[in-house]
Amino acid sequence: MKLVVTIVGKDRVGIIAMVSNILAEKKVNILNINQNIMDGFFNMVMIVEMTDDKVKLQDLQKTLKEKGTEINLDIKVQHQDIFNVMHNV
Template identity: 70%
Template sequence: MKAVITIVGQDRVGIVAMVSEILAVNSVNILNINQNILDGFFNMVMIVDMASSKVSLKDMQQILKGKGDELGLDIKAQHEDIFQIMHRI
């Protein structure tokens, strides 16, 4: 199953490393990363493969949200299908 992870917040060193470490520890494979920084705000979208994950999507959502709350970042993980439906024009 693929999922979309979005991260938005004030730019700082280590955001990509922090999220990548959480994913690696839980056997989630990163397929694609798109990031940009505009006026000090960090924005990243990751497409990940959770087929071999040690945790469910729901658990991953809670882990990422908790870490985001600690660091003042908005981190969300959504099933790829939900993300596509929500962003269909």
């Protein structure tokens, strides 16, 4: 299943490493990353693929949201199909 991970917040050292480590622990493969920093604000969109049936989307969403909240980032994970429908207006 392909997912879209979005991360937004104030830039700081280690954001990409933190998110990548969580994804690796959950056996989620990163397919594409697009990130930029504007006026000190970090914005990243990742396309990832989750193939391990033992990992549930809701668990991944909860883990990343909680970790993001700890360091003042907004991290969202959506199924790619849902993301596409929401952004094709």
